[in-house]
Amino acid sequence: MTLRIAVQSKGRLFEESMELLGEAGIKLNNKKRTLLIPAKDFPVEMLFLRDDDIPQAVATGVADIGIVGENEYVEKDEDACIVKRLGFSKCRLSLAIPKDEKYDNVKWFEGKKIATSYPHILGKYLKEKGVNSEIHIISGSVEISPSIGLSDAIFDIVSSGGTLVSNRLKEVEIAMQSEALLIANKELSDDKKAILDELIFRIEAVQTATDKKYVLLNAPEDRIDEIIDVLPGMRSPTITPLATKGWCSVQSVIDDKRFWEIISKLKSLGAEGIIVLPIEKMIL
Structure with missing residues (x-):
């Protein structure tokens, strides 16, 4: 019996996920990265995917568990459960506008066009605030949208805020905080649950020492x-x-x-x- 873990294929979340799993004793058999790699001395295998594909992969059973950003988990709204908050890859989803714009409150966005890769989260946030805006869905380089006339504002991930500054934008509203999550398929067998329990035990031993x-x-x-x-x-x-x-x-x-x-x-x-x-x- 093997537990399949979906992990982001590249980026900061990939690096921090692999570091945590490595410290928990999960070592890969093959140094050359392929889509699916078994681990040494522990019954798991790694499935490397795009971050936005991980919630669906776990919900449908393509993977048993996954490490994914909370932003993607909430945006995709798939039927997978949160097993553990992992406490790394922290960021936030925020609304940002051109630096020189005067801003008083969220009503500034009324009737404005907002570029984002997170339409579900943004739509829910705007509805809660009673604001009607046009959501323009875009993938990648969202931060350049206002400068080239595609939008009036953006809704995107913010970590340090450096990307906003370099694109002459300022953060004005925070919609949600995000961190890495360990999520699981809701129909795991007892054998797979036992492997997951052992993995969580190891992860907690590493995190407690941090x-x-x-x-x-x-x-x-x-x-x-x-x-x-x-x-x-x-x-x-x-x-x-x-x-x-x-x-x-x-x-x-x-x-x-x-x-x-x-x-x-x-x-x-x-x-x-x-x-x-x-x-x-x-x-x-």
Whole structure:
């Protein structure tokens, strides 16, 4: 029994998907990329598709599961279920207009022509806002539409906003946030569900370790309670007596975002010999 995973064939989502799967132990048998490649030592195979084809492929059973941007999942509105939000490839779907245009509110778009590759999402958004606009469907290079007279505005993916700036556009409304999703066919067999459960277990072990550091340090026994307050672990820090009387070894996990703040507090409480290590996987 093999679980078939649909993955975007190129681009940032492809790179981040393959990195996550690689860290979860999914290695491909064939370095030369073809449409369908089995994995080593795990019962899955990769099916490489266009991102906008993945929701339909999963819904119809061509693939069992898929990694796809939430924007494409919502736009295609196929009958596949979300198994897990993956937290990478984050972006947003926004309305943008020429930089020099004066903008007050969403009513600016009344009667305007908007170019987009996401007519379903845009149509729903405009209806919710009570705005009547002409939706002009276009694939690729949506951002150039206003400058060549094809539209008054655009509705497209925005990540950093650099593409908008380079095309003299400004973002004025955000319709939805998007991230990578793991989606699945609703009719998976029990055997395939078991493989999917194992894959999710591995993915969560990788993700739990993200932005975490393992810290080892020596601390005076009379400051242990204060140090524990600074160093909360997954449950509590590990404390081991040292050969030197009055001292302990302390081990814990800290969030990388608070790393320097925590290290400074530890030093002020007398901690010494602080060692910081990266965490590859974390099983809860």
